[in-house]
Amino acid sequence: MIVVLLAVQFPIGWLMPDIQSGLPPGSLMTLHITIGLIILTLIIVRFTWRLFHPVAPANTLPLWQRVMSESVHWLLYGLVFATAMTGWFFVSFRGWRVSLFFESLLPMLTAPESAAGRLVGGWHQAAGFGLLAAIGVHVAAAFIHAFVFRDRIMERMLPRS
Template sequence: MTAQLHYGTPAKIFHWLIVALLAVQYPIGWLMPDLHRGMTPGAAMTFHISIGMTILVLTALRLVWRLTHPVAPESSLPAWQRLSSEAVHWLLYVLVLTTTVSGWLFASFRGWSVSFFYLVPLPMLASDNEAAGRTIDGLHQAMEWALLVTIVIHVASALAHIFVYRDRVMQRMLPG
């Protein structure tokens, strides 16, 4: 499959939609009240889980789109920047997927039944299991922090391209 030189509209829409959802997801995650075993998830947790599942589905679709529509790195970049940006981009895909799946497993091990935006029941991956839940809770937290650190590196690189290198890398993800 020949790689295109530019991101198409679907890739840009996926990118900015997931950015917007993550910008809402982190504050909800940090601000929502802690839930103990046996408690029923309230509105904040229902929205956190529903938005998280939306991010999971959009990222899976985006990954399929990306694999079937390869895009070449910006040709003007030195080899180290081409390699490091590709590595960070693939790491972002992996971390978004592991963060969402670990959250889904954690909710499943709590034995909760949660609805998708109060509309339809969400399928759970496993049944109530306190010990497994504790391990997975640690994994969800580790993944969400690893993702945040990688996002900071990614955004800092985008800013470096705008203000230091003053090249057209940022343009690649903007409309048009």
């Protein structure tokens, strides 16, 4: 679900109209915020699940590959979290009133126009590109395992009976 939502989220982020100063967010921006908050919720749930259901690195791999694999997976969690949180800071900096379920409003993380909101919200684009780079490394590693090493590491992603 997270992969599918991210595949939708990036194009929306790039295609949505530029922000007009003093105007509320448009419908594409509101959709982007909604999907982003769902991704944030899912990544926290997934991370919590993994804390209590850890998966040991494949012991057939050399140490450097185990370290790389652990690092990239931590990076992916961190960057999804950071990308979503910096977007939320951006919204807080703008002081936008975004409706959530049952007519409640998205809580603000900082006061409107605050220096902290501007600073952290300004990292959203960079965090998104960092996330894309980490996804690229992850996908490249998967292909290398499948087609170069042919070591059946990818089979670990399939459900076990």
